[in-house]
Amino acid sequence: MSNAVAQLGSLQSMRPAITADLMAQTGLDECWLTELVHRFYIKVRADAVLGPIFAERIVDWEPHLERMVAFWSSVALMTGRYHGAPVPKHVSLPVTWSHFERWLTLFRETAIETCSPAGAAHVIERAERIARSLNMAVEGAQSASDTAPNLR
Numbered sequence: 747m748s749n750a751v752a753q754l755g756s757l758q759s760m761r762p763a764i765t766a767d768l769m770a771q772t773g774l775d776e777c778w779l780t781e782l783v784h785r786f787y788i789k790v791r792a793d794a795v796l797g798p799i800f801a802e803r804i805v806d807w808e809p810h811l812e813r814m815v816a817f818w819s820s821v822a823l824m825t826g827r828y829h830g831a832p833v834p835k836h837v838s839l840p841v842t843w844s845h846f847e848r849w850l851t852l853f854r855e856t857a858i859e860t861c862s863p864a865g866a867a868h869v870i871e872r873a874e875r876i877a878r879s880l881n882m883a884v885e886g887a888q889s890a891s892d893t894a895p896n897l898r
């Protein structure tokens with residue numbers, strides 16, 4: 747067995763204990779995360795700036811919401827339930843940091859309304875970090891397309 751596979755195996759066997767610790771520290775569970783995600787996207791869809799960007803790309807909201815609950819379960823509770831790749835889904839969006847700031851404003855608001863103070867602080871810290879890294883990927887893709895030679 748390779749070292750990496752052995753490490754992955756031991757990480758997987760530690761996962762339930764890590765998840766249990768995170769649940770105890772934050773008061774979060776799948777039920778709270780489901781509530782958070784659903785409430786958050788109600789706000790996003792009603793938002794004058796973000797709403798149209800999502801509406802143009804998401805027709806069937808149920809699978810998106812399920813994917814986002816799995817994502818937050820992985821990010822906040824380390825359950826490993828999410829297996830997607832968010833970066834490629836964002837790099838071509840017509841967004842700048844101001845869109846991410848708006849996204850974060852709505853997310854912070856919803857987290858504070860929905861979760862315990864420790865749970866809200868935990869998901870907000872994760873969201874801020876991921877938003878900064880998605881924004882860097884978007885900026886990278888935008889500047890690469892600005893400087894690409896026109897081959898026509």
Ligand code: HEM
Pocket residue numbers: 796799800803804813814817829830831832835836839841845846849872873876877880
């Ligand atoms: C400017 C702010 C943002 C906009 C406009 C935006 C928009 C979108 C859209 C339209 C999709 C659906 C893409 C598709 O299925 O084709 C999506 C998916 C997703 N977004 Fe965002 N997003 C934003 C910020 C964020 C942030 C900050 C996070 C994480 C904290 C995030 C996490 C995700 C994830 C996990 C998916 C699912 C990717 C997959 O298919 O596995 N997004 N987003």
